[in-house]
Amino acid sequence: MNLFPGILLVDDDDDYLYIARRAIERTKLHAEVRIAHDGTEALRMLGLKPGGAETVSPFTVVVVLLDLRMPGVSGWDVLRQIRESERTRALPVVMVSTSSRPEDVVRSYDSGANSYVVKKLDAGYPGGFVAEMARYWIELNQPCRQAGGQTAPA
C-alpha cells in the first residue's frame, strides 16, 4: 500500500512527462508521480473506467495535471468525467497546455478546472513550473484536500 500522496500526470508528450517527473522528483516532495499517456488511461487509473481501478486507488491521487489536447479522449473529456463522478468531484485538476487561447482558458474554467497553466520554457531548471505546482498542491494546499483520507502528511 502506497502512503504517499499521488500526482497524476496526464499527457501524450513523452518528453514533457520525462522532464516533469524529473523536476517533481528533484523537489524531494514526498509524493508519488503517476503517469497516464492518454485520457482513457487516466480515467482507468482514476477508477472512472472499468478495468483499471485496482492499478491505482483513486484516493491516493491528490492532484491531476491534465493536458488539454490529446488524441482520443481530450483533457476536457477527462475533466468532465472527474467532475461528474461523486467520488472524484472535489479532486483538484490543473489544466496544463501549450495553448494560451482565451477560448481554451475560459472553457477549461467553465468545465471546472481549478487552475490553468500554460507550458512555458523555464528560465530556471527544466520543468520547474510543474514542480512548483506540485509543491503547491501537495504541501501548501493540503488542508483543502477532500479525498486524501489515506494519504500521509509530507
Next chain:
Amino acid sequence: MQVSPGAAAERRATGRAPGVGLVAAPVNRTLPAHLSETRAGSLRRFAPMALLAVGYFLAAKLGLMLAIVHASATAVWPPTGIALAGLLLLGARAWPAVAIAAFLANITTLGSVASCLGIAAGNTIEALVGAELVRRFANGSEAFDRALDTFRFVLLAGVVSTAISPTIGVTSLALGGYAPWPDVGSIWLTWWLGDVGGALVVAPVIVLWAVDRSVHWSRARAWEAALLLVVLVVVSAAVFGRVPAAGVTGQPLKFLCIPLLTLVAYRFDPRTAATAVLVVGVVAVSALLRAGLATQRGELNWSLLVLQVFLAVSATGTLALAAIVSERARADVSARASEASLREAISELEAFSHAISHDLRSPIAAVFNYAAVLEEEAGARLDPESLRLLRRMRGSAAAASQLLDQLVKYVWAGSIFGEKVPLDMSALAREACAEVTVGMEDGAAVHFEVQELPPTRGRAQLLARVLHNLLSNAVKFTRGRDPRRVVISGRVEEREYVYSVSDNGVGFDPALGEAVFQPFRQLAAGKEQAGTGLGLAIAARIVRRHGGRVGAESDGVNGALFWFTLPREDVS
C-alpha cells in the same frame, strides 16, 4: 402563314379545317417507320419531335380557327414560337417535324401544293435560322438567364429571323395568285408582326419550362402568384376587351398591364414572367376578338396589330427585367457563398496555426529542456566549447519558442475576440510601461513619460498589446543612449484619435517607411536585439482591425516616432 388580311386570309378562312386528330395520327405513325434502331430508343428520340409536330400543327389550326372567327386575322401566331423553342431544345435535326407540320396545316386548309411547300419552307428556315442565331449569340436555351442574352434573343429571333417566313410566304402566295401584288406590303407587315409576337411571347415560356419544370413555392408565394394571376387576367380582359373607335382613344389603358408584368418579373423568375406575358397575350387576344365581332374589320385588324407590338414590347421588358433580377439573385448567392468560404478559410487558417504552434512547441521545449538537463548532469565533464554549443542550442530553442508565441499572437490579433469597451488609454499606457519595465531586462533603465491620452473604445487586451509592442520596440532602439527616453502622447483630431510613441534611440532608415510594419521586417538596428520581427506587424494588424491607421517616422539619427490612430465613434 399568319395574320393575313386580304386574299391570303380568305384562302385560309374559307377552308374547312379537318379534324385535328386525323392529321396528327399519321404523323405519329409514319415517323417511327423511318427508324432502324430499337423500338424504345427510337421512341425516346422521336417522341419529342412528334410532340413538336403535333404542337405546331394544333397551334397552326388554332390560329386558323381564330381567323375563322373573323376573316382577317389571327393575332398571335404561336407556331413561330413553338418551332423556335422546339429547335432550340431539340437541335436543328428536329427541322422535319416543323416542315411536315407546317405543310400539313397549310395543305389541309387551302392552297396549291407548291404554295404550301413554299410557306412551309419559309416557316422551317425561319425557325432554323432563329434557333442557330440564338444558340450562337444568345446562349441558346439559357438566353433568359441574363439580360444581355435576352436582348440578343429579342433582336435575333424576335426581329431578324422572323422576317424570313413572311418574305418567303408572301412571295409564294403572290406568285400563286393568292395575294394581289398591291397588298403584299401590308400582308408582309402583318405576317411579320404575328411571327414577332409568336417568337417573343410563346418561345420563352416553352424553353423556360422545358429547362426547369420544378416549382418550389411556399404557400405565401403561391397565394401571391395566384393573386397576381387573377389581377393580370382581369386587367387584361378589361383593357383589351373593347375596340377603340378612334384608334388612339383607349390605347394608353393597355399600359396598365406593364406595372403588373414588371411586378411579376421583380417578384418571381424569368419562367413565371414569361408565363405572365403569355397569359396577357391569350386574354388580350380572346377579349379583343370577342369584342371585335361587333366591330368593323379594319378597326379590329388595326387593334390586333397594335396588340402585337404591345405584346412584343411587354415581353422584351418583362423578360429582361426578370433576367436582371435572377442575375442579381445569383450574384447574391455566389457572394454569400464566397463570403462563407472565406470565413471558413480564415477559421481553418487560425485552427491550423494553433495546431502548428501546439505541435511545434513540444519538440522545441524538449530540445530546450534536454539541453538544460544535459548541462546540469554532464556539464562538468564537457569542454568549454561543447558547453558553449549546448547553451547556444538552448538559446536557439528559446528563440524558436518566442517566435511561435508571436506567430500565435499575430493570428490572434486578426481575430475579433472580445467586445469593444470604453478604455482609459492613459491608464492602459501606464500599465504597458510598467509591464515593459519589469518584463524587459533593461526596461528599468528607460525613462517613460505618459502624457494625457484621449480615451476611446476598443478591445482592451488587443490595444494593450499594441502599446506594449510599440514600447518594447522603443526600449530596444534606445539601447546605447544615455539618458534613454520614451514619450507616449496623444491628441484629438477631427475624425480620429492619434497616439504616438517617440524615443531618442537610433531610429531607422527613412527609406523603409511603412515597411517597418510588415511581418518579419526586422529593423536594421534590431538585428542584434532579441526580437522576432512580428511585434510591429502585430500592432499594425490590431490597429487596422479597429479601423485605425499606423505610421512611423525617423530620420535615421535622432530617434523614431511610431503613431497609430483610432476612429472617433462620437463623430460619424
